[in-house]
Amino acid sequence: MLSVPDITSQKGKRPLVCLTAYTTPVARLVDKYCDIVLVGDSVGMVLHGLPSTLGVTLEMMILHGKAVRRGLERALMVVDMPFGSYEASPEQAFLNAARLMAETGCSAVKLEGGVKMAETIAYLTERGIPVMGHVGLMPQAFNTLGGYAVQGRGADAGRVLADSRAITEAGAFAVVLEKIPQSLAKRITAEIAAPTIGIGASADCDGQILVIDDMLGLFSSFKPKFVKRYAELAETAEVAIGTYTEEVIKRLFPGPDHVFEDAPASGGNGAPA
Structure with a gap:
């Protein structure tokens, strides 16, 4: 299985391939292709019908994290820390991050925020x-943004x-850049030591991530500009x-190929007649 050093060693080299997953079958599908599989708090909107990520709980992330872990053999698994699970203090963040790692078997956590x-x-x-960082558009902070x-x-x-510089200097091993201008994404990628993972940023980033349900076209009414549909x-x-x-x-339906007949009659020795 890929490690955090494996990911950081790709800075400036082959672009990192990243997708989200929330279930075991999908994790098995993406494992051989992805360097990083993110169990994103987008699960709240994608699978649970929530209007935003704010209603996602730590228990939800643990549940889906366990499911994804059962489907991975190669990719580095990262789990999002949900809103309210890390902002109060570093001590709160540690307790919840340690729980996420212990109960899901993930290799890293992701949290939103820059200098603060x-x-x-x-x-x-x-x-x-x-820790994987996340700056630019931060969905958990959409009310303040x-x-x-x-x-x-x-x-x-x-x-x-x-924000990008601060969290890299603090130790983030990778930084997600979401929905920022191409020129800015290129500058950040050139200036920080950690690999950048773009979503609505640019091909100049060190890697790319998309929500898998978006790129597979599982939502016909949701088509953000930064998503390319690879299927419908x-x-x-x-x-x-x-x-x-x-x-x-x-x-x-069901037709002849999908139904069962009565058991054939048996001879005296128990063999079919």
């Missing part, structure tokens, strides 16, 4: 917990750059469900 979270990241890494707008434009670029599985599924419905109503 540097102390917490240093506290965790000094105690043996690898004013929604899901692009971050780091104009004078705001300095803030995102400072929602359309395929709808056709399949419609065909199934029609065949059930017309009594075409």
Whole structure:
């Protein structure tokens, strides 16, 4: 299985391939392709129908983390720390991160925040917990950021750059850059020592990540600009469900290949007649 040093050694080399996973079957599918598999708090919106990530609990992350761990043999597994599980103090963050690692078997945790979270990241890494950082658009902070707008434009670029530098210096082994201008992503990637993982950033990052349900087209109504659809599985599924419905109503399913006959009669010695 890949380790944190394996990931950091790719800085400036082959781009890192990263996807989210929330279940064992999906983890098995992505394992041979991905360097990092993230059990993201996006699970709240993707699988649980929540309006944002704010309602995700530590217990939910542990449940899905355990499921993903059972499906991985190669990729580095990272689990998101949910909103409210790390912001109060470095000590709170350590207790919850240690629980995540112990109960899920993950190799690292991810948390959002820049300069303000540097102390917490240093506290965790000094105690043996690898941390992936996340700056730019931070979904857990969408209320204070004013929604899901692009971050780091104009004078705001300095803030995102400072956040990236601070968490790298604090010990983050990789930094997710979300929804920032291409020029800023390129500058941050060139200036910080940690690999950058882009989502709505640019191909200049050291790697890329997408929510797997987005890139597979499982949500026909959700099409953010930074997502490329590599399949349209929602359309395929709808056709399949419609065909199934029609065949059930017309009594075409189940057919002869899907039913069982009575057991054949047996001879006196117990063998089939």
